[in-house]
Amino acid sequence: EIVMTQSPATLSVSPGERATLSCRASQSISSNLAWYQQKPGQAPRLLIYGASTRATGIPARFSGSGSGTDFTLTISSLQSEDFAVYYCQQSNNWPPLTFGGGSKVEIK
Amino acid sequence: QVQLVESGGGVVQPGGSLRLSCAASGFTFSSYGMHWVRQAPGKGLEWVAFIQSDGTNKYYADSVKGRFTISRDNSKNTLYLQMNSLRGEDTAVYYCAKPYSTSPRPHFDSWGQGTLVTVSS
Numbered sequence: 001e002i003v004m005t006q007s008p009a010t011l012s013v014s015p016g017e018r019a020t021l022s023c024r025a026s027q028s029i030s031s032n033l034a035w036y037q038q039k040p041g042q043a044p045r046l047l048i049y050g051a052s053t054r055a056t057g058i059p060a061r062f063s064g065s066g067s068g069t070d071f072t073l074t075i076s077s078l079q080s081e082d083f084a085v086y087y088c089q090q091s092n093n094w095p096p097l098t099f100g101g102g103s104k105v106e107i108k
Numbered sequence: 109q110v111q112l113v114e115s116g117g118g119v120v121q122p123g124g125s126l127r128l129s130c131a132a133s134g135f136t137f138s139s140y141g142m143h144w145v146r147q148a149p150g151k152g153l154e155w156v157a158f159i160q161s162d163g164t165n166k167y168y169a170d171s172v173k174g175r176f177t178i179s180r181d182n183s184k185n186t187l188y189l190q191m192n193s194l195r196g197e198d199t200a201v202y203y204c205a206k207p208y209s210t211s212p213r214p215h216f217d218s219w220g221q222g223t224l225v226t227v228s229s
Contacts, residue, residue, distance in 0.1 A: 034215035036153075043203055043219035044153065055208075055217060087153055091213040095167035097143070097155040 002026050002090050006100035012108040019075040021103045023088035028068045032092035035064055035073045038102075039084045047086075048073065075105070083107055110134040110218040112204050117223030124194050124227070130187040130204030130220055138162075138182040140207060143214065144189050146200035147222075156202070157189065161210070171197075194227045201225075 003026040013019045023033065031051040036044035046055040048064035051071055061076040075082055088100040116128040130142075144156040157178040158167045166178050177190040187204050201222040207214035 032213045036216075038153075043222060044216070045219075046208065046215060046217045049208060049215045089153070089215060091215055094214075095155075095158065096169050097158075097214065099153040099155070102152045 001096055002029060002093055002098050004088055004090055004098050004100035006086075006088060006103045008103060009101070010104045010106060012106050013078050014108045015080060016077050017108075019078055019082075019105055021073040021086055021105070023066075023071040023073070023100050025069045025071075025090055025092075027093075029090045029092035031067045032090060033064075033066070033071050034089045034091065035062075036087045036089065037082075037084045038087065044087060078105070110206060112206060112218055112220035114202065114204055114220040114223040117202065117225045119226045119228060120194055121229050122195060122227055125190070125192045126194065126225060128189040128191065128202055128204075128223055128225070130189075132185045132187065132204075132206070135206065135218075137180075137185040140210060141214070142180065142187045143205045143207070143216065144178060144187075145203045145205050145216070145219075146198075147203070148197070148200045151200075154200075158214075159187070191225070194225075196227050199225060199227050 005024045007022045033051045035048040038044045052064045063074045085102045085104045111133045113131045141160045159178045175193045179188045203222045204220045205216040206218040208217040
């Protein structure tokens with residue numbers, strides 16, 4: 001099973017600042033990585049797939065990078081609606097599909 | 109527009125059973141493999157099960173293997189999850205999730221609203 005490790009667990013950021021979240025896979029997953037955003041009481045929302053491709057309707061301030069084992073989600077200028085929990089998910093080697101433990105972006 | 113609507117959640121005693129349903133619309137259901145993903149209260153996301161578009165192949169997380177059964181009825185555009193021998197650690201919101209494409213590397217562009225399963229005496 002591929003283990004996905006996200007860091008930091010919590011990131012405190014002021015609106016307008018940049019946020020950088022990390023996701024590491026326990027073995028190479030090529031570019032088969034997705035990022036999701038989840039707000040309280042809501043289902044996850046797909047942000048990025050293929051490590052760097054924005055999903056439909058996702059603003060350009062969200063960007064993904066990386067390949068192999070190390071990946072990054074960057075939010076260039078945080079808006080109020082971006083404060084949420086973010087999850088990465090690998091699909092290179094499954095079953096099982098595996099998710100990271102999540103990173104919470106909170107208002108500083 | 110894709111719509112996934114789960115139902116069937118509730119409170120059940122340990123050792124009990126429950127069947128979840130997910131009614132799908134807005135896409136060609138019979139063309140997509142479908143998944144169940146769950147989230148325990150205050151915790152992260154956990155993939156639970158997958159069923160191929162025609163129902164021939166099914167995969168499960170180790171944590172539910174032998175207790176849960178995924179199935180589908182393409183004539184009714186509905187996905188199911190039969191959950192038996194339920195345990196406290198099965199308490200979670202259960203989501204059905206549609207992959208973005210028919211790729212063998214799935215990620216999910218559509219999710220239901222979730223249905224809460226609580227296992228408690």
